Amino acid sequence: MRPVDEPKPINARRRTASTEVHWIPRTVSGRTTAGLHEWAVVDRALGDRDWAEIDPMRVRKSKGVRHRFTPTMYYWQRTRSHVWCESQLERWEVLWLDYSGQVERLWSQPLALTFGHGTRLSGDSHIPDLLALFTDGSFGLFDVRPAARIDEHARVQFDETATICGALGWRYKVLAGHDDRATANLDCLSASRHDRCRPAPATESRILELAAGGRPRGELCRIVAPDCPPLACAWVDNLAWRHLLDVDLSSVFSSETVYTTASPRHEGRAA
Numbered sequence: 082m083r084p085v086d087e088p089k090p091i092n093a094r095r096r097t098a099s100t101e102v103h104w105i106p107r108t109v110s111g112r113t114t115a116g117l118h119e120w121a122v123v124d125r126a127l128g129d130r131d132w133a134e135i136d137p138m139r140v141r142k143s144k145g146v147r148h149r150f151t152p153t154m155y156y157w158q159r160t161r162s163h164v165w166c167e168s169q170l171e172r173w174e175v176l177w178l179d180y181s182g183q184v185e186r187l188w189s190q191p192l193a194l195t196f197g198h199g200t201r202l203s204g205d206s207h208i209p210d211l212l213a214l215f216t217d218g219s220f221g222l223f224d225v226r227p228a229a230r231i232d233e234h235a236r237v238q239f240d241e242t243a244t245i246c247g248a249l250g251w252r253y254k255v256l257a258g259h260d261d262r263a264t265a266n267l268d269c270l271s272a273s274r275h276d277r278c279r280p281a282p283a284t285e286s287r288i289l290e291l292a293a294g295g296r297p298r299g300e301l302c303r304i305v306a307p308d309c310p311p312l313a314c315a316w317v318d319n320l321a322w323r324h325l326l327d328v329d330l331s332s333v334f335s336s337e338t339v340y341t342t343a344s345p346r347h348e349g350r351a352a
Contacts, residue, residue, distance in 0.1 A: 100197040100245060102127060103206075106135045123194075128249030133186060133214050155179070157187060158275060165189045171210060171225045173264050174256040178213065178223075179274070180267055180322065186214040194245055201237050209242060213252075221252030228257040263330040270328075273318035280316035285325075288317055292326055292342045299336030 103120040121127045153166040155175045164187050166172040171189075178184045191212040196202040211223040224239060231239070239255050246253035280288065288305055302313035317340055320326040326340045 098198050099123070100200060100248075101195045102192055102245075102249075103195065104135070104192040123245055123248050125248065125250050128220070128251055132191075132212065132220055160186055167210065168225075170227065170258070173259070173268075174223070174225050175211070176264070176267060176271060177256075177259060178211075180271070182324065183215055184213045185216050188212045194242060196241055200241050200244075202241050205238075207238055207242060215252070219250075219252065221254070222246055223254055223256055225256045231255070231257070260331055262333070266330045266332075266334050269334060270318050270322045273315040274322045278315040278319040280319065284316060285320065288313075288320060289325060289342045292317075292340050295339045295341040297336060298334075298338045298340055301340060 099122045101120050101122055103118065105118055153169055153172045154163040155166055155172050156162075157164050157175075157179065164175055166175055166189060175187065178187065189211055190208050193206050193208045195206045196204070209222040210225045213221045213223060215221060222242065224242065226235060226239075243253045279285075284305065288301060291301055291304060298314070298317060299310070301317050302310040305316065306313035317326060321328045321340060325343055327343045328338060328340050332338065
């Protein structure tokens with residue numbers, strides 16, 4: 082696993098009169114120049130900037146994390162790179178974002194927001210957890226915080242961040258967690274999300290046909306690959322990950338879990 086980028090501090094100007102965005106861009110070579118720091122006042126033109134070309138990077142280091150490696154890395158297949166996650170909770174949320182099929186690229190802790198005069202957090206700053214490039218070409222920010230840990234200060238911070246995103250023309254959402262069992266089941270499905278688990282077109286059509294009225298996972302695998310049913314497990318799970326098969330993620334997974342052909346058939350769902 083590649084080490085995460087070294088944290089680069091953002092020295093955002095404090096007590097500024099205007100609300101600003103601060104970031105550390107990459108150079109043409111892909112390496113970050115020490116001391117390089119850009120900022121701009123929040124407006125719609127800034128939101129329309131090509132942030133994918135800037136390729137923002139992680140800009141802070143969590144308290145207690147004193148090494149360059151972290152186990153909370155998520156492989157983002159669309160870009161064939163890892164998304165650094167500050168915690169396991171963030172990794173679970175990145176997993177759900179991947180499953181939604183609505184996010185093309187994802188960056189962790191990419192920029193800092195400084196709140197100007199007229200805001201409830203004047204002189205303060207905030208680093209959102211994730212920046213997303215959606216499949217429709219738009220951008221958005223995410224913060225990850227369990228619902229039980231959203232206190233009044235966090236609520237104000239998130240409200241002000243949402244206001245900034247509105248001015249930029251971006252989406253914004255606080256990701257407050259999912260059902261633990263559903264997340265564990267989705268994590269199991271994610272092992273088959275890779276292209277190597279995608280069945281051949283004829284096999285895919287066969288599985289979708291067999292599951293049209295609903296069929297247990299074990300039975301599907303035995304019919305599709307009678308000589309090696311475990312081989313078909315990756316195929317049916319891949320189709321479930323791609324939303325071609327419906328499955329109840331809130332139930333206990335077993336060979337009796339029912340997979341049903343999704344209608345209408347399409348890959349990806351609205352977030």
